[in-house]
Amino acid sequence: MNEKSITTITLKKINKKSVYQYIYEHRQTAKQQIVQDLTMGLSTVSQNLNVLEKEGLISRDGFFESTGGRKAQVIQIVPEYRIAVGVGILKNMFHLAAVNLYGEAIAEETVAVPFAQSDAYYDGIASSLESFLDRNGYDREKILGVSIATQGIPAPDGESVLYGEILHNTDMKLADFSTRIPYPCRLEHDSKAAASLELWNHPEIESAVVFLLNRNLGGAVITNHKVHQGLSMHSGTLEHICIDPEGPECYCGQKGCLETYCSANALEAAAQMPVKEFFPALRAGNDARLTEIWDAYLSHLAYAMKTANLLLDGAVIVSGYLAPYFKEEDCRTLLEKVDAASPFPLVREQLLVGTHGQYTPAIGAALLFIEEFLQSEF
Template identity: 65%
Template sequence: MRGKGMTTITLKKINRNKVYQYIYQQKETSKLQIVQDLQMGLSTVSQNLNELEADGLISRNGYFESTGGRKAQIIRIVDDFRISIGVGILKDMFHMVAVNLYGDAIATETVELPYENSDDYYNILSENIRQFITEQNYDTGKIEGISIATQGIISPDGTSVTYGDIMGNTQMQLSDFSKRLPYPCHLEHDSKAAADLELWNHPQFDSALIFLLNPNLGGAIITNHEVHQGSHMRSGLIEHICIDPDGPKCYCGGHGCLETYCSANTLKEAAGMPVKEFFQLLHNSPTPALVQIWQNYLSHLAFAIRNLNLVIDSPVIISGYLAPYFRKEDMQELLEQINTGSLFQMTEDQLLVGNHGQYTPAVGAALYYVKNFLTPAGA
């Protein structure tokens, strides 16, 4: 009897999850549609819908247009039943985002705070996260977890930063956050988090190469529909590929790294002004000097993409802080430069631009807890 009981309970959980996942994927559906597509009995579907609604996981509001009979009620998941908080830490600031179960950023905030490995810093950051949650009027029970994206290589067990020369955060520990916040916490490399977001937005891609054009350049590789980590969590560190041994000195100690040509900081230094101001002038009052700076930047970026695409034959996604500044004509120019002198031609559909800008790592990090919830154990 016990074995039979366990089987029944397991089957009920499977059916409940199937119904929830179906509604999630469809976004809007009806009871009859669920019955037909999942080939479940009407009473089984009705029971699961009643339970999911009672638990607050779905809502039934509004009606579809009539097709001749009784109007079908619209069924949706409650997309803010759980909220994931993403935090993107940079050298001089950090970004916070609240993400719903569809991965949408429904609230964002940026706080200027220079990083330092101190109790004061972590206390201030944690207090800002608490305040951010409070200001959005989120009940604490809604918060699925807080995922932190930072510059630096994360240890395989996810508990610490093992290399963080940009920010000086090599000593950063997951416990620096978890012991100050009453929620589950997760630590992630910002480039890997960005790749998670792009994979979420482009589920059709089996593989892709991500260029994270943040103040410091980052990169990531997607293979077999997963972010490739490498044996020592160093896969995708395109920023330290040397393209000129006699080039500018990189923060890693080397010379001519891609970081020194394609980071947002490099563009800022070349222009002698903030990036936002540079693009305002470039797009509205361009001068030959400004156009040349941008052409030089695109030329180096094209060089990197052309060569890396020979290693990773896949679509390329321009992501991060600079992505929103790329206009259609910029992408066309970039594609032309990539294909100039190239043995294999890249097509327009293989070169894409991300759409979350500076919040990309934070949103990508937040997806960690969204995906956790959406597993059968979550819903």
């Protein structure tokens, strides 16, 4: 192949990608708009639209309201051209979430099977995954891959779990999944996967600390628009920040870790009722004991937020299972508590609250395949 034809092929790919990206970003657009904004010739744009439509990447359905002349056809990407699946593994259940090219969760499911380091368990995950895909009618060739979000910390090569004191899954291997699941697989730390989702939803964030308020507490640090991994992958594990050296025992072997105060498990233990019952009862406002428990919870969380913000002056994100239960009044209370203890007040805009609840890690893990696809030359 001579140099000239290589250049032509490269240019064609670049044009195709630019047209696709433009449509992706604008969600709905018209041909004339693309011609104008990309300063590309009409025939080049038409050619690329034809190719993209033929390959199934975009669709042309319907027309925009006429502004005088001929009505323009609506062009948009096909969000389910490819999908990725996230599996969120917890002690007593696992979550499944399918995500489209816009990073939207299009199907979610919880399977009440407790974790076990056994062939039967991993076989069960693989078969639940297939039934999930069947129930939602997903063609298998659309599946980019399956990300497993686990509570343990995966090794830098992503092949195994290095630290897994909650599930006792230190021996968990990527191969436990990839030998049973016929799609590309990856192993992700649930807290960092959750941070990926928050980052996806807030691409403007340069740096942040993420508090993953799940059944067990988790955390992550975002710097330079990326989730920080760390030398041995444990950046952001704020669940083991010590709140009180004489406090309750943590699963890590230490005492008084934030985990023992601010995990959903800790809240349930203090309230002696499930989270699902706790919040309606709390909001009813006639149980002083519950109000006190919630206030103590917010005090401990504010203490950790203050500490985290002193280390990283950026956004503070409340994410995971408990996040959708947070009301505006809780955010105000948190900010007041932080401000009372810190020389540097947090402003309301710095405090963000996630919306995907318990599915956050599964969705965030699946996004890694979506990001990879969007960056690829398709």
